[in-house]
Amino acid sequence: MIHNFTIDHQLNHRTIRKFKDQPLTDEQLQTLLEVARQTSSSEFLQQMTIIRVTDPQKRAAIRAVSTQPYVGAEGELLMFITDLHRNELIRHHQGNLDDRRIEKTEMFLQAYEDTVLAVQNVLNAAESMGLGGVILGSIQNEPAKIIKTLNLPKHTFPTLGLQLGVPDQKPQLKPRLPLDKIVFENEYQDIDPASLKDYDQIVNTYYDLRDANRRIDTFTDQVNGPKLNGTPQVRDQIAQALHDQKLCLDL
């Protein structure tokens, strides 16, 4: 294994959900935003916007959507928005009123990719400063409420939140699927689910030792659980929310 400052942080990545009541410095925040700005952008279209949420009421509204008590409590809260609207404004300014491409799935995914890439880039930068963070997929539980809270126009979509701060916990490293279950050469291969027994035992031990959480579980038990059942869930709103935002209209 190669080791350097960057890679050592990456291999030791833990999600941090509990932060000290200590804000980021202006210099830290500015640096993180510059890193976001320098992230790769597909076809140079730069279809990503960040909304920094400092208003306690808005933070509470986002917390209510995410249903996680730590969301918007301590730490910096950055909302990463897939943004096809900015380029639409530029086109309209030139009298170019044909927006149909913006409303196609392929453009949405392209912009979504830009946005998610920026999230990971900023998280890596934050961890390199000794900060910790949690990526908030839970902001998509009810996209319409986030859209209203952040006053997002059509052709934008709330993608991921990123909460960052000075860590106030030291969680253990979460054991991931072995590489031979997730990396293949030249073509896809079905794994044999029975071969996950050893990994399940490792995950079980991880949960057994973890502080402040009594759940004893395995990976395959989680996958087999209700998480992936077809029963209606609040997040089913995402499909409609995309169409309401005039995105993916060809799907």
Place this chain on the structure above:
Amino acid sequence: MIHNFTIDHQLNHRTIRKFKDQPLTDEQLQTLLEVARQTSSSEFLQQMTIIRVTDPQKRAAIRAVSTQPYVGAEGELLMFITDLHRNELIRHHQGNLDDRRIEKTEMFLQAYEDTVLAVQNVLNAAESMGLGGVILGSIQNEPAKIIKTLNLPKHTFPTLGLQLGVPDQKPQLKPRLPLDKIVFENEYQDIDPASLKDYDQIVNTYYDLRDANRRIDTFTDQVNGPKLNGTPQVRDQIAQALHDQKLCLDL
């Protein structure tokens, strides 16, 4: 601005498309795959798979889809796959045959996010080793061909390629939109397109000075150009390809 080894690499990120004819070492490759493995995963579902493409015929097939001559030429070619199929296998193994959630947009986006996060994490690790890379959105030009080339099952989707290697070019840093056009506080704000004049001039100068490329262009000219017109494009296949893969069926 805060400077450290990680951030300095991030702020100096250039896309590298030309690589020396020099393979990655096994140690480099293994480290990069370990970094991918340790990337954040939504709800611990680990819905990402990497296919390393070494077969010259498959590399040529991917190059043909991307229409970029450098794709699959020199360097390591990793294909990042959104993978909801692996967990389906685990569920079927337990007699759990209800796959409807896997076929919903919300699950697809969750898995897609995991996959894109891993791409950026690996790119950062590669750049920290002195390697360079290019993220290949162009593999989505014709998803059906990539799906066939990599033998991808239903409930998976080719998301991004990442080509990595020893840089054989030194491109200039591409000037990005100023921070005040992409970062806002508490709510979204429309930019004034007329305010992009200075930035357009910077982009124009960048293209003017760039070696080996005669295009003189501005950012707003690119946005106003045919890229975003509604005329049919080959990439319009993405919507159908998602449905063919039994994904986003609620959209």
